Amino acid sequence: MLKIQEIREIIKLVDSSSIDEFVYEVDNSKIKLKKQSGVTVVTEAPVVKAAPVVVAPVAAPEAAAPAPAVEKATAEAPVAVDSSLHKITSPMVGTFYQSPNPESPAFVKVGDKVGEESVVCIVEAMKLFNEIEAEVNGEIVEILVKDGDLVEYGQPLFLVKEN
Known part of the structure; x- marks a missing residue:
């Protein structure tokens, strides 16, 4: 099944x-x-x-x-985004999760401050849960995918206004 x-x-x-x-x-x-x-x-x-x-x-x-x-x-094509914003992209094909489990709050929300090593989401690939880090210091401006969505390699997940 x-x-x-x-x-x-x-x-x-x-x-x-x-x-x-x-x-x-x-x-x-x-x-x-x-x-x-x-x-x-x-x-x-x-x-x-x-x-x-x-x-x-x-x-x-x-x-x-x-x-x-x-x-x-x-x-349904996405609208043009501000080129000054940093895109956090998916490093692999998998399933996007905003929180470590369904009962927990999301790692980040719009307006949250993040550091280079801040975990912003999880991408599950082949039963492995991979934590995705922000890699920049800044503020989350937009979340581009929904919880449970399938994501592709290189697909933008978040837009971050760098400090």
Whole structure:
């Protein structure tokens, strides 16, 4: 059985790829992802017997169909940020966490002062929890990702106004 985080990663990968449908079957579980008008649908149902996994890209029915997805992506593009602000970036691909556990407060909030060795978040990669340090002295101006989001290598996580 896949964990919810693994399912989220699969959804993101399918969403960012050119395939329209993805089916994954293992043991007594089946996950089917299908793109419809820019929306990803997830269903999970028990399977009577296991079958080999087959992944095949499905050709788009019309050449004009991808255009709305491109428009959507550009509409969600981040706005230009002040170049004088320092970006704390993710050193790896993984899951972003603002606190050491769900019951604890966030490491930092907007307006907090940080030092070079201040831990600002955790990025989980392959079951390892990696503490990310600010690397600069300053004040947190903006948090660019949400708790539990998947982050890419080099993706900006925080904007810091340096002292």
